[in-house]
Amino acid sequence: MTVIDIPEGSLFGANNLPYGVFSTAGTQPRVGVRVGDSVLDLSVVFDDPAFAEPTLNAFMAQGRARWDEVRAALQDLVAGDVPAEAVHAVADVTLHLPIDVADYVDFYASENHASNLGRLFRPDNPSPLMPNWKHLPVGYHGRSSTVVVSGVDIVRPCGQRKGPNDPAPVFGPSTRLDIEAEMGFIVGVGSEMGSTVTPDEFADHCFGAVILNDWSARDIQAWEYVPLGPNLGKSFATSISPWVVPLAALEAARIDTPVQDPEPLPYLKGTEKWGLDIDLEVEWNGHVVSRPPYAQMYWSPAQMLAHTSVNGAATRTGDLFGSGTISGPEKDQRGAFIELTWGGKEPVQVGDETRTFLEDGDEISISATAPGPDGTRIGFGEVRTRILPAKDAGR
Incomplete structure (x- = not known):
């Protein structure tokens, strides 16, 4: 012993x-x-x-x-x-990889992130947010087969893209490869098709949480996403941390979400607090470039799961859903490089270099901690990944 x-x-x-x-x-x-x-x-x-x-x-x-x-x-x-x-x-x-991933859904739950992207891509709109954003947790259905654990290197994706000055689409390696610093939540007990999960039933279904990096090829994504949303610009890889922090360990981290105005529809309302006070840190080649605060997230994970099932869609053991990029109101709290560099127009300092998007050989690490009882803190570990050169770039 x-x-x-x-x-x-x-x-x-x-x-x-x-x-x-x-x-x-x-x-x-x-x-x-x-x-x-x-x-x-x-x-x-x-x-x-x-x-x-x-x-x-x-x-x-x-x-x-x-x-x-x-x-x-x-x-x-x-x-x-x-x-x-x-x-x-x-x-x-x-x-x-700690789980056999059943399904994967990624949300878009940070008002700061969604507003920043709205300002970048729709600068003439009176509001940076789309009309539905404050009424429901927006998300897309990803690809479970390319969820990998920390330490698995990511090959730069190739795909079709068309820049604003290109006369026609071209094929090749992504030139705007990005990260999204997120939290992921894992369903332990599913729900039958035709049934729903309420926000107050969240803890009966959600087993725990991991750090999640939703890799994004912004140039591929920009050309493909209208009208149906992300596909190949996201599906090539999603990385998660190897340790699953049980939901029970996050009791001291539970807080209210930011004020939700307008008031959500009844199926998104619960009596329990499921905002979470989690602090993330993003390192780019060993240099901290951002500290995204999960406490700022507009939609809670309980609301995300409730929305996933409200149409009667079944959920299963091993379902993974991501929070979407976590961003705070300050520049050094932005959880994606498209925000941090303002679409590539404002390079950031990474050690002795300035960068906009990821280059081959770059290494990204995202770590996270949260309050524990009696003033302690608990950790999620990290999700660490290196970028490898593209394959089959000449197709």
Whole structure:
């Protein structure tokens, strides 16, 4: 037996206990929990075959009562002795995509982000927001098969694009490759087709949260998105962090959303607070360029899930929905480079260089923390990715 050391001030103490999927040399992926700088192998400490699975899906499908039971048991367990063979140093494990992604929907829930893009693309409009924006959480349906975990490099996408001065469309690598710093929320228990999930039922369905980077090829997106919205400019990759912070760990981070005016329709109203006080940090080649505040998000994740299901669409274990780009009112709080550089017209300083959009070899890291109980903080880890050169660019 052994005692897991939790350094003072650790973002991964007993108040957090995020779940992930890991392997060690010569072993199969299974479920673990991060405790300090260690990973606790749940397939060793619990007699439950769900923890020997290569994803969290089987455990998530067991439902909220089971999530709460396991969390309480883990908090007791890590306070004392644990089997030595169940403990591995974080540095010695390989982390895997934590879930089998069922469906992926990405929203557009930041008023600051939506307003900035409106000013960029529709400067003559009296309002930067589209008429529907304050009435419903706008989103698009993405591609679950290209959701990858932190550390998986992203190949620059190729596609069709047409710039304002091009006489005809051309094909080639994206020249305006961008990030979107977001949070992602994972459905643990789905809902049947024809039924709905209310905002106050959110915690019964949502298992936890991850950091999400919704990669965006802005030149491909600009040419394709009218009239049906993003497709190839988004579908080539979405990256998430490997640790899933359980919703129960975010109790101290729950806050009101900004004032929603006009008042949302009844199906989007709930009695519980599901705004979240999460601070993100974006690094570009090791240099911090933005600190987006999730607390500024206009639509809550509970409202996003309610809107997803209000037409009777089924939800499933492993569904992932992104918040959309997180941006604050200040320039250094913008969560996408199209905003940060104002459409490429205002380059930003990245170390000794100035940049607008991503170049081959660039590395992006997005990290996040949130308040825990009694003045502590909890962490989500990071999603870190490097850009590789395009393939098949001459087609």
